[in-house]
Amino acid sequence: MLDTRIKIWLVCCFVLSALMSNAYSQGNRQNNRRGRADLKIPEVAKKDLICFALYTVHDRQLKLTAQLYPLAADDDRRVRLEIEKNGQWTQVATTQVIEQGWTAPFRVQDWDDSRSYRYRVVHGSEATYEGTIRKNPVDKEEIVIAGFTGNSIHPVHGGDISRQDIIDNINKIDADILFFSGDQVYDHNRHYAAWLKFGRDFGSIIKDRPTLCLPDDHDVGQPNLWGESGKISTLSGAADGGYARPGVYVQEVERAQTSHLPDPADPHKIGQGIGVWFTNLNWGNVDIAILEDRKFKTGPAGRVPKQGPRPDHIRNPDYDPASVDVDGAVLLGERQLRFIDAWAQDWRQAKMKIAVSQTIFCGGAHIHGSANGRLHADMDSNGWPQSGRNRALAALRKGFAFHYAGDQHLATIFHHGVDEHRDAIWSFCVPSIANLYLRWWEPLEGGERREAGAPEYTGDHLDGFGNKVTNYAAANPEKMPAGNILNTRSAGFGVVRLNTKTRSITMECWPRNVDITDPATEQYLGWPKTISQLDNYNPSSWGKLGTLSFDVSDPVVQLVETDSGDILYTIRVQGRSFTPHAPKSGAFHVKAGKDKPDAVVVRNGKVGDPAVSVKLR
Amino acid sequence: MNRVDFYLLLCLRLGTCLCFAGWAWVHYYWEAPYGVLLWSDSTFEFAQSMGIDWDAYVGTGADDGWVQTWIGRLFWPYLVCAVLSLTAGRKSWLQMVGLAGGCGLLVFVSYAKYVAAQRQPPMFIEHGGQMLMPIVLWCALVFGVRHGATIATACVAFVMTFAGHGCYAVGLWPTPATFFAMTSVVLGVEYETAKSLLLVAGILDFVVCVGILIPLFRRPSAAYACVWGFLTALARPVAGMSPSLIYWGADQYIHETVLRAPHFMLPLYLLIVWSPLGKQQSQSSTD
CATH class of the missing domain: 2.60.40.10 (Immunoglobulins)
Structure with a gap:
């Protein structure tokens, strides 16, 4: 009989050797394992x-x-x-x-x-x-912005399939700007290695045109991100708010992805020495607000009453949405709201405005591709906190800003509402390059005021937070099992065409591995969709003031509520006439100018007033 | 049973009970980490073959769906096992079978975490203490608290827990972000200091794994592991709880300490077994 101590020795040695051999064999097998991405940094000359x-x-x-x-x-x-x-x-x-x-x-x-x-x-x-x-395309009528999100490289759902189709298509349409909304990198520990791979995959189109990269949760190494001004997160899942990875890791990520962006509008750092990069890029007479909708956002864990099996998920359909709109919960934060407010009024060298950020301002999915299944609401979306969401939309619509974003793994078009349906901006959430995690927009009841022949899931809805949203399109994946092929999982990319002459915005949503210049190629159901710049703030309850005729082309016009002095909106109008829209009750000053609205041209205007001729020379 | 043996068994009963109770809370109140196993095409196909359709599987919105419902129901077996940990005796074979089955539950949940962690072996290995705790108790009840099989199993559980933790702490596998975060928040140190501290802690994890196998060092090793296991388990609530949170965040964090009870109760058990008092009592029992 062996002594007990020897037995213990043998057992422990066996466990340790098993551990080491597993580690060794794992290293050897890593590159071949199904579902694992090869992130080895290559030796280069x-x-x-x-x-x-x-x-x-x-x-x-x-x-x-x-x-x-x-x-x-x-x-x-x-x-x-x-x-x-x-x-x-x-x-x-x-x-x-x-x-x-x-x-x-x-x-x-x-x-x-x-x-x-x-x-x-x-x-x-x-x-x-x-x-x-490139030269600044100020003489081009149409600025083309290609949009991407979710660059999974995991083979299990097609992430290892070549991006050559995207490269070819972007070169064919000669996009003016590339916009990567987030999750360029999914590896939570090796951002540098994954970023190099991203560069090898997309460098050939990035090198020749301005590119916007917005780091999102996975880029900074966590599954969800409520940045809470740089706090350290210690809760698994990070719903307590803050960054799970060390500040130096986040700084490295942001340096790689955002140090080429225009200087930040308000460069003060947040916690852990993490910088900020919210700013604007003016290119081709399109003024793009680059927003950080994660960095300042409050984490929900412990701040809102528990409504489901995760602190950020609401599964109880009978909950009171107001109960989670808690005091002190931040979305964009005061610094960014101040920036948007100033940006919305500034129309120098700008004919159209868009905002880009990581995700959209509503709960834009009902079924989530994990054991969670159907969720009533997801606080990772910008639908929460509702007050913060409404403040962001109210600020953005003052500049008629169209919103371009990603993150959801589900392409959608929404027209957002604050006080009433369709009274705020439009958003286009682009599909994932390769879709790691499936989501579906599948409301239990059909939407109201749907377009003729449109699917039931379109139309006016309330999202899980009670926010007013109108859906126009959703590139839902196939029903489970969705399969492992890119397009059965609704992979693809978006293209937005901003026509600075007609002031129209066209959204296109393309699947992977197609030729988007082939007229026979079909987009996802619901696309393309064209709207007017003015649709981004055109409440149906409003009326029209008297038409203004100008002696200069494309002046900047601003509408100010007389009593409160609040600016309702500012816009560079198209051509020499403009009919301001305004609430039916109340009086409004109209200000105008060639590049900024520095002259009051109508005092106490009201809906139904007669036309006015304005001299600005 | 002498007094020391009573305390030894109490260590094992409490460690097992708290581990099951912590996981029971996770299943009852939060989302247990089975999503990665239960939500795949193959699992759904299996569910379909059992006659479960899509809506039943994911839920309609008005109900939880098959997956959530059954994950939630796993709360009951965990709760039963927590009770069995306190009540099971050698002669109550049904309770003993239940206790052994509880080990299966813990292996299953540990495997789910392992898969979710992209199949990193230390993730599974560091759960060894939790997985084997019911087996240690089972051995103690069947063979005795000082039997070689009980001690050997406890040592394996000990080594798995601390070796797995050490692999992460020294960076053999990517150190989980929460390790740095908790170290920084609890001790108020910068990242570089946290990194150094974790490296030292990781090396000590391996040292104690070897230390408990060497008679001269096994008591200090067990003592260190007991304190370190308790502190690391306690780190979650200390780092995360705040008076500004609902229930001070207790519902988010306390169970993280509770389910890690084996991390300090197993070393405590070994420490008592190998203590002079324990040896003396053992000798007198033999006499």
């Missing part, structure tokens, strides 16, 4: 050390961030930016590589955006990476 580069140009400032592979200890840390002038490469900036994430951020002031330039990023004597800084 010195000449290929620069993986890709992202840039924006705004207000005559070029910001470009080059993403490098890891440098050796003896490699130079200096990177140069050169542009081609008269057939010669001319250095315009140098920068030091930031080793935490291997980024090289450049900034060039007084950038001439009236013409295109070839550029190259140069490291050492061998590595170069070339692309094109």
Whole structure:
């Protein structure tokens, strides 16, 4: 008989050796395991050390961030930016590589955006990476923004399928701007490796056009994100609010994805030294507000009464929506609301405005692709907190801003309402590049005031938080089992065409692996959809003031409530006449000007007033 | 049964009871982590073959659906096992079978967490203490609290818990974000300090795994593990609870400590077994 101690020894040694052998074999098998993505950082030659580069140009400032592979200890840390002038490469900036994430951020002031330039990023004597800084397309009638979200690379649902179809299509339509709304990276521990893969997949289209990347929850390494101004989250699932990963990790993510964006509107840092990047980009006379709808948002755990098996999920259909709209719960936060307020009034070099953020301002799905099944409401959406949602919409509609977002894994078109249905902005949530997690918009009752022939799920609804929403389209996946192919899971991407001449906005929603320039190719059911810029704030209960005729084209007009002095909206109108719409009760001042509304042109105007001729020269 | 043996058995009963009670709370009040297992095409196909349609599976909105309903019902077997942990005796075979079945429940929930963690082995291994706690108690009831099989099983459970935790803490597998977060919040330190502390803690996790196998070091190892297991279990409520939260956040965090009771009760059990008093009592019992 073996001594008991020896037995214990043997058992423990067996467990430890099993542990180590499992780890070893896992390392060997990792690349072959179904459902696992290969995130190994490749060994590259010195000449290929620069993986890709992202840039924006705004207000005559070029910001470009080059993403490098890891440098050796003896490699130079200096990177140069050169542009081609008269057939010669001319250095315009140098920068030091930031080793935490291997980024090289450049900034060039007084950038001439009236013409295109070839550029190259140069490291050492061998590595170069070339692309094109486009001219500001102010002379184009139609600005095309391609939108993406949810870049899962997991093979189990088609994430490993090549993105070449997307590359080809974007090149065919020659998009002016690329917008990645979030979840560019799904790996919660290896953002750098996954970001390099993202660059290898999309770098060929990113290098030649301004690109907006908005880090979302998975990018910063957590399943959901209520940033709560940089608090540290300790609860599994992060519903207590804050960031689960260390601040330095989040900073590295934001440096990689957002350091090429125009400078933040309000650069004060939040907790853990995490920066902010909400700002605006003016390109082709389209003014884009780039919003952070996660960073300041309050976590629901412990703040709202429990209504389901997760602190952020409401499963009780009989709950009182007002009970979760608790005092102090923040969505965009005061700093961002102040920014939006100023941005909505500023129409310099702008004919249209859109806002981009991670997700949409409502609960935009009913069935969630996990054991949760049907949820009444999901506090990860911007439908909660309702007061914060309404304040955000009320601010955005003052600039007639169209909202472009992602995150939901379910493409939808919603017309949002604050006080009444359809009295606020429209939103387009784009489908996932590869869909990790399925969702369906499937209300139990058909919507009211549906368009003729439209599916029952369209029309006026209340979302799970009691928010007023009108659905126009939902690219629901096939019913379970949805299969593992990209398009049965409603994968794809969005295209928004902003016509600055007609002021129309066209939303397109395309599946994967199709030729979107082929007239025979069909979009997801419900798309394309075209709306007017003015539809983003046109309550049906309002009437019309007298038509204004101007002596200049495209002036900026502002409507101000006489009694309160509140600005109802500001817009750069199309052409030389405009009929302001306004509430049927009350009186309003109308202000106007060539570039800003600095002159009162109508005092105490009322619905039904006669036409007015206005001189602004 | 002498006084020390009574306390040894009490350690095992309490550790098992609290573990089941903590998980019972998760199943009753929160969402147990089975989604990754129950929501897949193959599972749905299986459900379909049993005559369960889509709406019944996911719920209609007016009800919870098959999946949620049955996950919630698992609360009952956990609750029963929590009671059995206190009442089971060697001669009550039905209770003993129930206790062994409770181990199966804990293996199942640990496997679900392992799959959800992208099949990282330490995730399953670190649940060894929880999974094996009912078996240790079962061995204690069947063979005796000082029997070699009971002690050996307790040692395996101990090593699994601390080796699994150590793998994460030293970074052999990606350290869970909550480790850094809790360290930073509880101790008020920056990330770099938290990282260093976790590295040290992880190394000590491995040291105690080896330490309990060496007679000279097993008592201090068990003592350290007992304190460390308690502190890590306590870290969740300490880091997360706040007077500003509903119920101070107790419903969110207390069970996280409770279900980790084996992490400190198993080392406490071993510490008592190997203590001079324990040995003395054992000797006198033998005499």
